[in-house]
């Protein structure tokens with residue numbers, strides 16, 4: 092039943108909606124007659140003429156430099172065999188999808204109806220003007236070798252048969268790490284390679300160039316061990332033929348250290364696995380089903396390191412980890428080829444990354460708390476966002492150093508930033524904040540420290556030097572959670588309010604003195620201090636901590652109230668509001684108020700705008716505010732157009748230093764070409780607004796949530812503005828990454844407030 096369900100899910104996934112998995116999306120505006128005359132005739136003639144004068148300009152005026160052809164004839168589709176070009180198309184579309192999401196490379200998949208080598212080569216060669224790179228895929232051995240050899244020789248753009256080299260690179264990285272973990276050395280291990288096709292031969296070649304001994308490799312095909320005395324031996328297989336006294340896979344497996352499966356499902360038995368040497372390494376990489384199942388292999392040998400090509404088990408050794416980034420790096424320096432140096436650079440980058448701390452986004456994606464270098468994690472996960480920067484830059488650098496690059500990169504930091512921006516979330520601003528926080532870390536008290544995500548975030552900010560965490564909560568519960576999740580928070584102070592009667596008394600007295608005429612008795616104040624949000628806010632108020640982070644487990648309002656009562660608003664503006672920083676493909680855009688003021692008046696919108704203006708500057712961004720409505724500059728009457736128009740009028744009159752305009756609709760705010768065309772008098776015609784002031788809470792809240800879900804924008808916040816001391820309230824259920832971001836912002840907030848105090 093489960094298997095049938097999975098089959099149905101896979102078929103539905105491909106057939107529902109627009110059939111298939113990819114589409115072509117224009118990259119230039121197409122919404123006016125002017126755009127169309129530029130995109131096509133007559134405007135298009137201009138770039139045509141430039142390219143006619145200088146062919147290299149094709150990279151300047153067309154998509155060539157970012158376009159890869161994934162080309163197959165369907166003769167060796169995954170481990171499904173020769174199922175033909177049409178049947179292979181879902182795999183090729185799938186590769187297109189992976190190129191795009193992992194490396195922002197566009198792909199045309201081309202399925203060729205030919206098994207003739209000459210015809211195949213001639214077709215692909217003729218495609219050179221269109222593409223920046225050629226990824227050959229799922230073409231069977233031995234033809235694939237000849238096809239790739241000739242195309243590499245005859246074409247001037249990178250050509251790579253991914254089943255050969257992609258697989259070789261990833262499995263070599265995994266093998267290096269597995270050997271390290273199993274205490275084996277590449278120079279002495281005995282390797283059995285099951286399969287003698289495209290992938291198997293190329294993997295074996297790369298292992299040898301990394302140090303494995305050819306004589307220690309036994310290769311097996313459908314007819315058994317490839318022996319030098321075999322009649323009519325294929326010349327490619329002859330490269331790995333042996334004279335040793337092995338004839339069958341079973342014989343070869345006795346005392347072998349490593350099994351490399353690049354053949355077909357279920358071709359390795361548990362019995363054969365039992366005969367391997369101690370601490371064996373098994374990479375059963377046939378797709379979709381491995382040579383031996385993960386369960387059977389790990390039940391049979393407890394001392395094994397086991398990997399498959401599948402995403403649903405630990406250690407996915409699959410070429411997806413390489414091809415997007417290898418092509419990205421190669422094409423970014425306009426490499427003429429992908430050579431050994433570039434491949435080895437990729438191996439090292441991938442192997443090294445597995446030893447570094449795993450980002451939270453990856454843990455979340457796999458719903459695991461503790462992924463670290465070891466038997467179940469020998470290579471990075473394909474969703475690891477660091478792959479693009481690490482692998483592509485290593486490949487680009489190797490291309491330059493080995494003399495095959497036609498473009499150079501001089502500013503590697505800028506290149507790496509550009510790479511990570513390609514994945515959507517513009518992390519640059521977060522990185523900048525993070526390094527600012529680290530320059531002068533502050534004490535941050537966590538009110539919900541018995542929660543795993545808070546503790547994990549506390550561990551990260553401590554390790555990264557962003558903040559000194561103070562953990563507030565039940566001591567036993569905190570220690571238990573730490574132990575359960577193997578969290579290292581040694582030396583971090585834990586404060587259990589219920590153990591600290593002296594502080595409770597002192598804080599209660601303070602709250603009582605502040606709120607006695609607003610309905611709080613001393614008795615109530617004492618009771619309230621048992622609530623960690625009151626206690627934490629008091630710690631900040633008394634200078635025993637610099638900032639408070641709370642709200643993971645409680646609704647926004649009840650977390651905010653204690654902060655308002657204990658600390659209160661900054662008297663200079665006397666208004667509190669919430670802001671989100673939305674990291675969009677177009678850069679960061681700030682939204683406010685998204686959390687506090689339900690239905691602000693025109694005057695209150697002015698205060699909110701001033702708060703936003705001040706806060707956005709802290710991010711080193713020059714704020715450009717648009718006050719939003721459903722009308723444009725008086726085009727509609729009504730409560731919202733009226734109050735937003737009035738707010739802009741007051742701002743223009745009393746705060747000319749603020750760049751603000753409105754009232755306007757959201758699309759005009761972010762598309763300044765449209766704004767210029769229709770409202771050329773606006774103060775925002777030079778560049779679009781980056782700070783959006785919403786007329787009420789529901790519009791702000793709905794807008795950021797929709798953008799987060801539909802627009803693939805990362806939301807950082809809510810950043811609480813206007814309190815006299817830094818308190819930041821998390822959204823219920825925030826992720827560890829979101830908590831770390833908030834702590835970073837809280838630390839910068841403290842730094843700003845302290846600087847402001849010294850300057851005044």
Ligand SMILES: NC(=O)C1=CN([C@@H]2O[C@H](COP(=O)(O)OP(=O)(O)OC[C@H]3O[C@@H](n4cnc5c(N)ncnc54)[C@H](OP(=O)(O)O)[C@@H]3O)[C@@H](O)[C@H]2O)C=CC1
Pocket residue numbers: 166167168169170171229230231232253254255258285286287288289290291311312313314352353354355356358376377378379399400408409410411
């Ligand atoms: N995880 C990954 O990233 C990747 C996995 N693969 C997997 O590797 C496998 C081979 O792909 P590829 O090299 O492109 O295909 P090829 O068609 O080029 O090669 C297949 C090879 O497997 C051999 N073979 C088939 N069945 C058996 C068996 N029962 N015992 C021993 N050898 C067998 C064939 O032997 P013979 O020569 O006698 O016909 C042939 O040498 C596929 O399952 C594919 O999914 C491939 C690339 C990447």
Ligand SMILES: CC(=O)C(=O)O
Pocket residue numbers: 168169170229253254377378400409410411
């Ligand atoms: C992953 C891959 O390319 C294959 O199995 O053929």
Ligand SMILES: [Mg+2]
Pocket residue numbers: 169228229253254
């Ligand atoms: Mg393949």
